[in-house]
Amino acid sequence: MSVLRRLLFAMLLILFSGLASAADTTTLPAPQSAAPTAAKLVFANRTIFVFRSALAGYPPEDRAGGAHKRLEAALARNGAQQPGVHPISEGTQVMLDGVLLFLVTPADINPLAGDTTDSVANESAATLGKALLERREQASPRYLLIAAALCAAATLAYGLILHGLRLMHRWVGKRSTQAISRRLGQVKLKNVRVLDAEHYVAFMRQLVNLLIWGLRLMATYLWLAFVLGKIPYSRSWGERLQDYLIDVVTGVAQGVIEALPGLVLVGVIAAIARLVMLTAGSVFQRVESGELQIAWLDRDTATPTRRIFNVVVWLFALAMAYPYLPGAHTAAFQGVSVLVGLMVSIGASSIVGQGASGLILMYARSLRKGEYVRIGESEGTVVELGMFETRLRTGLGEEITMPNAWVLSNTTKNYSRAHAGTGYVLDTTVTIGYDTPWRQVHAMLELAATRTEDIAATPKPYVMQIGLSDFYVEYRLVAYATVETPRRRAEVLNQLHQHIVDVFNEFGVQITSPHFTQEPAAPHVIPKEQWHPAPAVAPTDLARDEQP
Structure with missing residues (x-):
């Protein structure tokens, strides 16, 4: 075991010595030197x-x-x-x-x-x-004395200018207030003053204050630039102020000069557009007055056509003049244009729909000003057929305003085109039971029409049976009234209803419509000899009366 330990220790020693030598021989990259400071x-x-x-x-x-x-x-x-x-x-x-x-x-x-x-x-x-x-x-006392004298003179002139601006501020404010009050007092509508002078006076005072403060700042800037320029140590600061002012004035003048050709082209385009509109307007005015007859244009469509033509001309002129407007190529101007277009396209969808419906009504000629019509449940005289709405006057003290899109989506009945000339068609409906002879009902309704004033004899009033219901017959009296005003039309219809009630009462015929709950004991039929009760006239009697 001791031999094994010695061998393992030797191997570890060799390994650590190799790592140390490798670390010594390895060179790290030198850091990049920073740029020197100016x-x-x-x-x-x-x-x-x-x-x-x-x-x-x-x-x-x-x-x-x-x-x-x-x-x-x-x-x-x-x-x-x-x-x-x-x-x-x-x-x-x-x-x-x-x-x-x-x-x-x-x-x-x-x-x-x-x-x-x-x-x-x-x-x-x-x-x-x-x-x-x-x-x-x-280091020159003479120069310093001269510079000090010039600075003192400039300071004195600066003080006099400020004092003069203060006096001018008071004078201009007082005179402008008096002039505005006097001028606005003369603006009257039916002897009533319509403009409040205090709002315009406050606005003019703010405008004068802004102008005076601008002149004061300009005088201060010029005085400071002059004084600093006369002091040797601060002359560089004065030169910077003067150079900045010159650069600003030069930039403004250069911008104005560069914009002049574009503004001239814009003026030419506007003048040409105005000339085209005036030329076309004279033609449309003659069509509206009836002096000029054009196949595709009449008096009713001349006004909307003139408006559409003017809008198209101005839009075309704006598209042509847009590239020549000052600042048209800047990102801010283009961004505002895109924003305005987006707002108009989103918010004006319903307005465009109403306008398109109004144009369809005008060019379809389904309505005209002064005609008596029925639109949906509303009936009256057309007071105005505008681009976005149609107004009716009922004659009962009501004026109904309807969006053109709604008018276009509903059925319109025009009662003023049934007969050539002035006037309109008038109709009313009554329901009478089957036990009353229809010839008698016809005669009574026609008699009520002849008793009513302002109902024309030609074309002659007539009666139509428009329905055979379960319990009664529906009769419609159709006549022609000659009046024009909405109030008189309501009175004519009122008088006609009164005469119908009176005539039915005179001949003992009830207007109430019967409703049955069980079969009657006897059938409700009318014998032939009773087909012509008064005031109806039998055909044989009518022929006998016509013989000389």
Whole structure:
């Protein structure tokens, strides 16, 4: 066992020694070095150059520190302080009075922006020249006095401008309030003032406040840019404010100039569309008035056709002018357009259905304004046939409004087209038992019609037996009324019903409809000799009366 233990111990020792040697010989990958941090060379509150790369093992911080020390040493010599550049194979040197300050290498510039070592070095030299000039101005009492006087004058002008804006604010607010109140007081409808001046006055005050504050901010911006530009140490800040203002004004002007051709095209398209609409409108107006006759267009369909034509023309003009509108190609404008289209397509489905139904009713000519119709359970005069709804007036103080889709899905009876000319067809129904001769019922209903005013003699009223029910006969009196107004139509029907009741009472015929619970003792039949009781006239008597 001891020999076995010694052998196992030797093998473990050999194994651990191999692992240790392998760990010693294994090399780990070196970590990637981080990009060096950029460092700025700042002098007299101006950034002369930004070092972005290491050079000869020196990081950007050391390069910026060394450049600053060389610049201070060059200034200590009290030379002419003339910046310059000198290109070499490694880059471009920036120098002061022939002394090297720093080197612009290709690693310090951005070639994608079109920069070169020469252009960046020249820009740095120009910035250094401005900084040196401002440094000399800071040491000049004469320049500082002049700058202080200019700043004081600018501050005084700034104060006067603010005071003037305050006075203008009061004057404009007072005059605008008086003008709006006076003008809105003249807007009347039937001697009643329809507009409240206080809402418009409050809006005008807010608008004037916004304008005055905008002018104040603009004056403050200009004053601050001027003052900072006159102080040598802060001149770079003033130049930034001035450059920003110039960039904003230039951008706005450039945007306006670039949008002008598109706006001109939009105006031309709108003018052409307006001209086409006016030309077509004159034709439609003549058709509506009856001066012009067109086979496919009449007075009833001229109005909806004109509206459809105008909508089509404006939609076509909008589609043509859309690409030329300012901002039409931006993502925000396109997103809003898609959102509006989605909202209209989802929310206007019922409106589109109602409008389509209205167009079908107009072009089918099933209804016209002023006609007397019956739609479903509603009966009256058509007051308006619109795009989305139809309105009826019953003559009983009611005005019924019905959606066009509902009108189109129901049966419409038009009583104004039964006879040429004015007026309408009038009918009423009574149910009389079989024990009353039908000839007598016909005669009594016709007599009631002749007694009613506003019922025309031509065409002559007539009676139809429209049903033979289990207990009674259904009689319908059809006549023609000559009135037009809805109220008079209701009165004519009322008078007709009154005369029917009176006539039946005069001849002893009851209008109540009988209902039987058992068979009668004798059949309800009428002998032939009783077929023509008064006021009915037998055919032989009628022929005898007609003989001369």
